[in-house]
Ligand SMILES: NC(=O)C1=CN([C@@H]2O[C@H](COP(=O)(O)OP(=O)(O)OC[C@H]3O[C@@H](n4cnc5c(N)ncnc54)[C@H](O)[C@@H]3O)[C@@H](O)[C@H]2O)C=CC1
């Protein structure tokens with residue numbers, strides 16, 4: 001395929017892993033970080049694709065910085081951030097689309113623990129957009145024998161799958177940290193998926209999307225791997241550490257901590273039942289212990305599985 005010029009914003013674990021994938025395919029990649037060498041303007045020059053792998057806390061600020069530089073009208077935006085904006089509850093793709101209404105925006109999300117991808121272990125991901133041509137171009141740019149990229153027409157569903165599973169990964173870490181067993185973990189992850197779907201539908205996502213790679217796939221990867229920072233938050237809190245102590249030693253960002261707060265607000269506003277999110281929130285706030293969170297979930301009113 002034709003070689004593409006790609007600006008990657010955010011030189012953390014995920015930005016670097018994605019940069020390496022595109023570079024290995026022969027594309028020209030320029031990596032920008034707020035503390036790095038090249039200016040934003042230089043990195044953006046002639047970019048055909050602008051990929052953001054910035055933590056949620058920086059997305060709005062960086063999107064507004066990018067607005068001050070000239071871009072080709074055909075530049076495709078790709079967002080790989082898994083979070084929700086605390087002030088607006090917007091998703092990262094909604095922030096980029098609002099800032100650049102005439103550009104295609106593509107969401108890239110899937111079961112993608114960056115440490116495994118850096119080792120060229122096989123993995124798959126999803127690129128989702130309402131602009132199919134843009135999604136197909138991004139698919140070509142990143143596809144390789146060790147990274148299989150699927151397209152999907154439901155960007156909000158793909159994005160929310162990646163974002164909401166972080167809360168469930170914290171809960172799964174607690175479950176493993178308390179040694180609650182395989183049955184408990186299966187119950188938690190399955191009810192977690194039900195909760196994700198309930199929330200996702202309120203955002204307009206397709207239910208089917210959550211059974212795919214960016215939903216169930218990412219949920220399984222993150223809830224079962226000590227490589228996940230979100231899982232580590234739960235696991236270490238179950239071993240008696242406070243959130244502050246865990247975050248002090250955590251390598252990189254655990255988006256689930258902030259997502260939990262933002263999501264709970266959204267759920268309360270829209271009267272959506274989110275029992276797991278609620279207990280994770282109370283645990284992170286230091287209001288309850290991991291054991292109390294478990295009891296709260298187990299002693300809820302009995303009910304039909306689906307309603
Ligand atoms: N590491 C992973 O395995 C994966 C991470 N993600 C998502 O990608 C995003 C980034 O994750 P990581 O690279 O792991 O995190 P990281 O903590 O390693 O890197 C975050 C990057 O964002 C930048 N950043 C943070 N605040 C900023 C601000 N205010 N202005 C400008 N830049 C700012 C940091 O300088 C850094 O380059 C997160 O939303 C994460 O959920 C998605 C898939 C896999």
Ligand SMILES: O=C(CO)COP(=O)(O)O
Pocket residue numbers: 082110111112113114166169218221222227228229230231253254255
């Ligand atoms: O999103 C991820 C895997 O798909 C990375 O998970 P963590 O952010 O919990 O490390």
